[in-house]
Amino acid sequence: MFSRLKPFFTHPGTGSHAPLRIFWVGLAVRLLYITIAHTYRIRLLLDHFQFGWEAGRIARALVTGYGYADPFLGHTGPTTWIPPLFPLLIAAIFKLFGVYTPLSAWMVFAIDSVFSAATALAVYEIAFRCYDAAGLGRRIALWSAWLWALYPAAMQYAVHWVWDMSLTTFLFSWTLVIALRVRSIGEPAGQSNPQTAFRWGFFGFLWGLIALTNPSLLIVLPACGIWMLWGSRSSFNSSVQAASKAVFAGIIFSLCLAPWVYRNFQVFHAFIPTRGNLGAELYQSTLEENGGFP
Structure with a gap:
């Protein structure tokens, strides 16, 4: 498995490892800030609601035996208000380190910091591939990755907010890396077919x-x-092969969603592929008190 994933962390064109020191420095800065600034001491407003907001509430319900439910105050029953990945992560932390405890908050921020710092590796490769043709790839890649690793605005969501921003950014940035690899952007001349089934x-x-x-x-x-x-x-055969691999990617995508869709159908007797809060969010957006930033 490691041998298959290793290429995702290599420097395009040379085969050398991506600059992992950027990741470690970025992670260390985030963890130090969390610890020294005590950001893990989350205010008790509305019964710890700021600890993960709806995701934290659902995680608490999961740990305390109410299932995937109760995204707000009180017991309101099963929900599809938000998708399950981040609430399940918080629930696992609650199970190990306690519900709404400072240690749980520190662990959530630490895991978010790992995702945030690891995004710098994707930033590095995106920049390298996009500017390598101009001969500026490595220089711009290093500047870009270090800026992501150390710029305060880039790390604030990992160290202040118990939410999915850092995880989402990490996942999304690596989809862009794969897209660039599949299109051979920044690849050396004579590279073998980049449209692999694994990618x-x-x-x-x-x-x-x-x-x-x-x-x-x-x-x-x-x-x-x-x-x-x-x-x-470039040719009919290559187009057909790429299309078949795209279908394979669609199957993998569908398999990832299948358990969640099945659960929603069993609970709500409706097809809910991701989340079911559009009506409520749309209604809230029309209220006068929600104009502007709030």
Whole structure:
């Protein structure tokens, strides 16, 4: 397994490892800030509601025996208010370190910091591939990755907010890396066929995780997939092969969603592929008190 995943962390064109020191420095800075600034001491407002908001509430319900339910105050029953991946992560932490405890908060922020710091590796490769043709790839990639690793605005969601932003950004950035690899952007001349089944399958898997975390990003998926397929139009055979691999990615994507869709159908007797809060959110958006930033 490691031998198959290793190429995802290598420097394009040379085969050398991506600069992992950027990841470790970025992670260390985030963990130090969480610890020194005591961001894990979350306010008790509305019975710890700021600890994960709806995701935290669902995680508490999971740990205390109410199932995937109760996203707000009180016991309101089963829900599809948000997809399950991040609430399940919080629930696992609650199970190990206690519900709404400071240690649980520190662990959530630490895991978010891992995702946030690891995004720097994707930023590095995206920048390298996009600027390598101009001979500036490595220089721009290093600047970009270090900025992501150390810029305060880039790390704030990992160290202040118990929400899915860091996980979502991590997953999304690596889908862009795979798209660039499939299109051979930044690849050395004479590279073998980049449209491999493994890349397409991993692409579908990452998008499946995104759909179970923050499905709003799915608006990018069709355009990204078409752009990847567009690079295989050199011949009829290559187009057919790429299309078959795209179908394979779609199957992987569907398999990721299948357990959640099945659960929703069993509970609500309706087809709910990701989440079911559109009506409530749309209504809230029309209220006068929700105008502007709030």
